[in-house]
Amino acid sequence: MTELMLAARDLKMYFPTYKGVLFRKQDSLIQAVNGVTLDLFKGETLGLVGESGCGKTTLGRTLIRLYSPTDGHIELCGQDITRLDGAALRKHRSNIQMIFQDPYASLDPRMTVFDIIAEPIRACEKVLARKELEKTVADLMETVGLSSRYIRKYPHEFSGGQRQRIAIARAVAIRPKVILCDEPVSALDVSIQAQILNLLKDLQKEFHLSYLFIAHDISVVRYISDRIAVMYLGKIVELANTEDLFGSPQHPYTKALLSAVPLADPRKERVREQILLHGDLPSPAHPPSGCPFHTRCPWKMDVCTRVVPPNFKAGEGHHAACHLLDEKLMTKQ
Ligand code: SF4
Numbered sequence: 001m002t003e004l005m006l007a008a009r010d011l012k013m014y015f016p017t018y019k020g021v022l023f024r025k026q027d028s029l030i031q032a033v034n035g036v037t038l039d040l041f042k043g044e045t046l047g048l049v050g051e052s053g054c055g056k057t058t059l060g061r062t063l064i065r066l067y068s069p070t071d072g073h074i075e076l077c078g079q080d081i082t083r084l085d086g087a088a089l090r091k092h093r094s095n096i097q098m099i100f101q102d103p104y105a106s107l108d109p110r111m112t113v114f115d116i117i118a119e120p121i122r123a124c125e126k127v128l129a130r131k132e133l134e135k136t137v138a139d140l141m142e143t144v145g146l147s148s149r150y151i152r153k154y155p156h157e158f159s160g161g162q163r164q165r166i167a168i169a170r171a172v173a174i175r176p177k178v179i180l181c182d183e184p185v186s187a188l189d190v191s192i193q194a195q196i197l198n199l200l201k202d203l204q205k206e207f208h209l210s211y212l213f214i215a216h217d218i219s220v221v222r223y224i225s226d227r228i229a230v231m232y233l234g235k236i237v238e239l240a241n242t243e244d245l246f247g248s249p250q251h252p253y254t255k256a257l258l259s260a261v262p263l264a265d266p267r268k269e270r271v272r273e274q275i276l277l278h279g280d281l282p283s284p285a286h287p288p289s290g291c292p293f294h295t296r297c298p299w300k301m302d303v304c305t306r307v308v309p310p311n312f313k314a315g316e317g318h319h320a321a322c323h324l325l326d327e328k329l330m331t332k333q
Helices: 056-063 086-093 113-123 130-143 160-172 190-207 218-224 242-247 252-259 266-271 302-306 327-332
Strands: 004-019 025-041 045-049 071-076 096-099 178-182 210-214 227-232 235-241 312-315 318-320
Touching: 004 056, 004 210, 025 056, 025 210, 025 235, 045 056, 045 218, 056 178, 056 210, 096 160, 113 130, 113 160, 130 160, 160 190, 190 210, 190 218, 210 218, 227 242, 227 252, 235 242, 235 252, 242 252
Parallel strands: 045 210, 045 227, 096 178, 178 210
Antiparallel strands: 004 025, 004 071, 227 235, 235 318, 312 318
16 A cells, blocks of 8 residues: 555645625635645545534545645645646546535436436547447446446436445546545435445455545444544644554544444443533634644643644554644653
8 A cells, every 4th residue: 555646735725705795805714724734545545534614525625626725735646736727637637536425416317327427438538439338337337236227217216325326336437546435425324324335345446446535424434444534623633544543542632533432332332431522613714823622622731722733653654733742742741
């Protein structure tokens, strides 16, 4: 797992807000993504977790260049795509596809399954004869567990799980290298979620895909991810492989998130101590000084309100942005 497929360096995505009706003046900047650095390697699944409004979806959409970043760099398969647009960007987009949260909204109700799955193939300027295209789409349907007999049907004739399978077939149709999965199972029944996650795992092996998997449900992320990045107020506050993150979380925010997950063992569940966070996520238009988590952190120190914590190493490939990991500082306390 060494080939780098997608990389972000100090990525920032700010959105201006305006006030006034006649004379619109810039009011503030929403710092949705604020200095994110991360890597996605070939064949791996990198989970991205955090509560609603922390910037996960904006980060995903900036990485695939649905937005033009305010600052920083993005590399896709070794190519700098940070400032590409038009035809140059479209050329690289074939390497990256997206699966959206809501299979009811993400499929055009006026298009048949054939047209939906064939659309990215046609957009990629792959000129296939009609018969050949039909065979390709039929094969893709079978690959994702749908009978190709339904090729002429419309999205409303399918269940939620089947619609998500159509969306997945469309995403893999042009053999991308990276797929951004944005909450792909959160709109589905729990019984269907595992089937879709297993399908994603199977396709990953078959097509050597790399997934950036965004979800707020940490159990879902644990099931599918090799590594997990925890996001808070536009920043990655902890990054580790899945086992280390669950076995030895370092950042107080990660500890609080994990403490809210019910345990399967009833004896452990009875004694589970939950870390309750007080207050809401601060506004990304006016993030707190110092550590962004200091307004809610049960372990806050003086330094936390003044100094932004850098990333401290907590183990092999394990980093967390918290002053509690600063040995020099802690020996002075
Ligand atoms: Fe809490 Fe301070 Fe660590 Fe931030 S740096 S998470 S406020 S202890």
